[in-house]
Amino acid sequence: MGNPYVVAGGGDAWSAEAAASGRKGTQRLLEVRIAEPGDEVLAALGLPDGEQVVCRSRLMLLDDVPVEIADSFYPASFAAGSPLASPAKIRGGAVAALAALGRAAAEVIESVTARLPDSPETQLLAIPAIEPLLLLSRISYDATGVPVEYAVNRMIARHAAPLVYRMRVTPS
Amino acid sequence: MIVPDDGLRSRQRQLAGDLRALILSGDIAAGQRLPSTAELRERYGVNNMTVTRAVAILKAEGLAEGYRGKSVVATGRRPAGIRAVHEPPIRATDRTTAVLAALGHPVREAVDRVSVRLATVAEFVALDLPGDVPVLRQFRVAYAAGRRAVEATVMIKSGQRFEIRYDVPLRDQNGVRDD
Numbered sequence: 001m002g003n004p005y006v007v008a009g010g011g012d013a014w015s016a017e018a019a020a021s022g023r024k025g026t027q028r029l030l031e032v033r034i035a036e037p038g039d040e041v042l043a044a045l046g047l048p049d050g051e052q053v054v055c056r057s058r059l060m061l062l063d064d065v066p067v068e069i070a071d072s073f074y075p076a077s078f079a080a081g082s083p084l085a086s087p088a089k090i091r092g093g094a095v096a097a098l099a100a101l102g103r104a105a106a107e108v109i110e111s112v113t114a115r116l117p118d119s120p121e122t123q124l125l126a127i128p129a130i131e132p133l134l135l136l137s138r139i140s141y142d143a144t145g146v147p148v149e150y151a152v153n154r155m156i157a158r159h160a161a162p163l164v165y166r167m168r169v170t171p172s
Numbered sequence: 173m174i175v176p177d178d179g180l181r182s183r184q185r186q187l188a189g190d191l192r193a194l195i196l197s198g199d200i201a202a203g204q205r206l207p208s209t210a211e212l213r214e215r216y217g218v219n220n221m222t223v224t225r226a227v228a229i230l231k232a233e234g235l236a237e238g239y240r241g242k243s244v245v246a247t248g249r250r251p252a253g254i255r256a257v258h259e260p261p262i263r264a265t266d267r268t269t270a271v272l273a274a275l276g277h278p279v280r281e282a283v284d285r286v287s288v289r290l291a292t293v294a295e296f297v298a299l300d301l302p303g304d305v306p307v308l309r310q311f312r313v314a315y316a317a318g319r320r321a322v323e324a325t326v327m328i329k330s331g332q333r334f335e336i337r338y339d340v341p342l343r344d345q346n347g348v349r350d351d
Contacts, residue, residue, distance in 0.1 A: 039198055106342055108342065111336065113331050114288040115305075118189065119186075121193075132306030162287040162311070164283060166281060167283070
């Protein structure tokens with residue numbers, strides 16, 4: 001089984017994951033914009049200064065309660081003018097839209113860390129300031145090794161299922 | 173609009189928390205000035221003393237530096253990335269994989285489950301945490317041939333110090349988030 005958040009074909013991964021545990025997963029599109037991003041996003045996507053990105057920001061809800069802020073950044077060079085830049089939910093999901101552009105992810109690097117929320121996060125997620133967040137950042141690379149998406153997911157740690165990673169041991 | 177009081181922590185901790193998030197995310201880059209005392213006073217509706225105490229918290233955590241009369245800047249210390257791998261041996265002091273192999277149970281794969289929560293009192297003391305810092309909990313199970321579990325390890329890391337990195341080749345159908 002592949003990761004439905006990066007491999008096309010699963011439809012809406014979030015609602016499917018929630019439905020699997022008998023719950024309702026929905027999302028609210030907060031913002032779609034084209035902008036010059038900060039250093040972190042530029043570095044993740046391997047873009048030079050001055051390049052623009054398409055940013056899709058969503059609020060993920062579980063049983064109508066906010067649990068995660070999910071931001072995705074795509075190089076505007078290919079994402080502008082595509083469904084990725086449309087201010088509406090993407091039919092089939094962003095993963096399918098990437099695949100349709102010939103830029104399906106072939107490899108991802110995920111980084112996981114933790115911190116307390118800042119004021120905008122406490123308001124958007126309706127949490128107290130001592131509620132820890134789990135931060136999952138993911139860079140997706142296409143088959144040629146070019147970064148095609150940088151995703152930053154800020155989850156309420158208490159509601160998040162543990163992230164699971166399998167590592168093969170390479171014989172030395 | 174004044175940033176509302178969360179009613180749980182002291183105002184200086186709230187202010188420090190907001191600035192900490194900006195520094196850790198890189199929004200206030202290394203060498204860049206923190207917002208001025210006047211600005212913070214206005215934004216949070218607090219007095220000079222509260223701002224000074226909040227900045228002192230960040231200095232104690234190594235996230236900001238500056239001296240009286242000079243502007244306070246972010247040090248740009250970000251969580252260090254650690255690449256999660258399970259290869260024999262992980263490091264010189266870690267000989268469990270070698271011992272397991274010698275016992276006839278060479279480790280073939282390992283599975284990490286990563287979650288986040290606030291530190292326990294014991295973790296707070298052991299890791300010398302500077303304040304309200306959530307921890308990363310890595311629960312790793314190592315398997316020998318035939319998916320036989322041979323080792324379980326719990327690792328607790330300060331979220332402020334570390335970022336754990338996983339490289340996931342999708343062709344191998346690896347890295348399932350909902351295993």
